[in-house]
Amino acid sequence: MSDVWDWAFAWEIFPDILSAITVTISVTISAYFLSLTVGLVFALLRRSAFKPLALSIAGIIEFIRATPPLVQLFFVFYTTPLTGFQTGVLVLGIHYATYVSEIYRSGINAVPNSQWEAGKALNFSKAQMWKKIILPQAVPPVIPMLGNYLIVLFKETPLLLGVFVMEMMSTARAIGSQTYSFVEPITIVGFLFLILSYPSALFIRYLERKVGNLHGNKVETRGMKT
Amino acid sequence: MFSNFMTFAPFILQGLTTTVMVFLYGALLAYSIAIIAGLMRTSQFAIVRTIAAVFVELFRGTSLLVQMFFLYYALPQLIDGISMSLMLAGSLAVGLNYGAYASEVVRSAINSIHIGQTEAAISLNMSRFQRLRLVILPQAFRLMLPGFGNNAIELLKGTSLVYFIGLADLTFNANVLRGSNTAISSQVEIYTYLLVAYFLLALPLIVLARYLEKRASKGVTLS
Numbered sequence: 001m002s003d004v005w006d007w008a009f010a011w012e013i014f015p016d017i018l019s020a021i022t023v024t025i026s027v028t029i030s031a032y033f034l035s036l037t038v039g040l041v042f043a044l045l046r047r048s049a050f051k052p053l054a055l056s057i058a059g060i061i062e063f064i065r066a067t068p069p070l071v072q073l074f075f076v077f078y079t080t081p082l083t084g085f086q087t088g089v090l091v092l093g094i095h096y097a098t099y100v101s102e103i104y105r106s107g108i109n110a111v112p113n114s115q116w117e118a119g120k121a122l123n124f125s126k127a128q129m130w131k132k133i134i135l136p137q138a139v140p141p142v143i144p145m146l147g148n149y150l151i152v153l154f155k156e157t158p159l160l161l162g163v164f165v166m167e168m169m170s171t172a173r174a175i176g177s178q179t180y181s182f183v184e185p186i187t188i189v190g191f192l193f194l195i196l197s198y199p200s201a202l203f204i205r206y207l208e209r210k211v212g213n214l215h216g217n218k219v220e221t222r223g224m225k226t
Numbered sequence: 227m228f229s230n231f232m233t234f235a236p237f238i239l240q241g242l243t244t245t246v247m248v249f250l251y252g253a254l255l256a257y258s259i260a261i262i263a264g265l266m267r268t269s270q271f272a273i274v275r276t277i278a279a280v281f282v283e284l285f286r287g288t289s290l291l292v293q294m295f296f297l298y299y300a301l302p303q304l305i306d307g308i309s310m311s312l313m314l315a316g317s318l319a320v321g322l323n324y325g326a327y328a329s330e331v332v333r334s335a336i337n338s339i340h341i342g343q344t345e346a347a348i349s350l351n352m353s354r355f356q357r358l359r360l361v362i363l364p365q366a367f368r369l370m371l372p373g374f375g376n377n378a379i380e381l382l383k384g385t386s387l388v389y390f391i392g393l394a395d396l397t398f399n400a401n402v403l404r405g406s407n408t409a410i411s412s413q414v415e416i417y418t419y420l421l422v423a424y425f426l427l428a429l430p431l432i433v434l435a436r437y438l439e440k441r442a443s444k445g446v447t448l449s
Contacts, residue, residue: 004303004304005304062432063421063425065379066379066383066424066425066428066429066432067383067421067424067425067428068382068383068384068385068386068387068397068424069383070386070387070389070397071386071397071400071417071420071421071424072421074397074400074401074404074417074420075414075417075418075420075421078404078410078413078417079410079413079414079417155287155288155289155290156289157289158289158291158292159291159387161291161390162389162390169289169291169292169295172295173295176299181303182295182299182300182303183300183303183304186292186295186296186299186300187296187300189288189292190288190292190293190296193287193288193289193292194284194287194288197287197288198283198287201286201287
């Protein structure tokens with residue numbers, strides 16, 4: 001083992017890979033907020049009373065979910081003037097917005113029908129009902145699940161290797177192909193992903209148990225990758 | 227635009243066999259791992275549970291791409307005499323990664339079987355193995371199926387990453403085309419065909435997952 005794992009080399013390249021983490025994290029955070037916003041829009045449009053709109057949104061969501069984010073990255077990167085970073089944020093944000101919209105949907109479905117009726121009885125408009133009655137009850141219970149998606153997104157950022165963004169994985173591969181030793185850089189990246197994602201996953205699981213008990217309702221989600 | 231269908235589409239589709247092979251090998255490995263690791267995580271022995279948990283968290287905590295690179299580039303350097311074909315490395319990475327995710331499906335399905343079922347089986351003097359085989363698993367299996375269906379769709383999408391290690395799949399071929407057709411309209415065309423190809427591949431899986439979901443929820447109330 002000692003002849004293949006070179007501590008001096010690992011120590012030398014560690015700062016380079018670690019400094020690339022800022023790119024990884026800024027992609028993650030930007031894409032995450034994009035997905036929360038677009039996800040909500042998807043979820044609301046899907047319930048639109050205008051059926052053709054609702055159906056076409058459902059179709060778009062299904063198509064985005066069924067095709068690889070990597071291909072979507074290539075598509076946007078090579079057909080638009082966006083930079084790799086912007087492409088990454090846009091594509092990951094919209095790809096995961098389709099998952100996020102399912103989460104919102106499950107939250108919205110969990111709000112009892114009587115809440116709508118109460119709103120109607122008070123003569124609320126549709127927009128008022130959403131803003132004052134439904135969303136405040138639908139979103140808090142699903143916050144832990146939304147948190148999960150921050151970690152999922154974080155783990156998807158190595159895809160940006162395909163559009164030449166120097167995040168952690170690209171940096172590691174660049175070092176690997178210059179020095180012909182891949183063991184140290186790739187292990188360091190794996191390690192960094194692990195120590196950042198695992199504790200957050202544990203925290204979210206804890207949160208989920210807590211919030212789940214608090215609201216006393218089980219929220220069903222379809223095919224969520226957590 | 228979309229005038230080069232006859233030249234682009236067949237070229238991209240040359241990678242179809244590779245994509246499908248990686249998907250099939252990956253799925254086979256993933257579901258085998260899912261069932262083994264899922265059962266291990268419900269074991270009564272702490273050591274067995276821990277081994278499975280470490281495996282699952284290791285593969286869920288890092289990216290598929292990192293794992294694929296590790297298997298293909300780092301592992302042969304780490305251990306002498308291990309050399310993996312591209313296909314093996316690709317399918318192994320995809321299978322191990324999605325197997326770890328799917329094992330959670332197995333675990334939650336087994337955990338959601340009511341404790342009364344186990345108690346009833348104990349009162350009938352069944353052995354531990356009989357309990358699992360005759361009472362728990364048949365009920366848990368129907369709960370696993372929708373999760374497995376969705377996992378298969380994710381797995382299919384994951385196969386596109388084998389492009390990075392140089393396996394000539396659909397994505398790889400599309401990128402070869404992109405290199406020689408630099409006009410924007412050709413690029414739109416190439417990637418549109420690629421997206422549609424993946425969607426058509428996923429379509430049966432989507433339908434299957436829907437069907438399984440409907441079936442699994444029929445006549446059962448989960449508490």
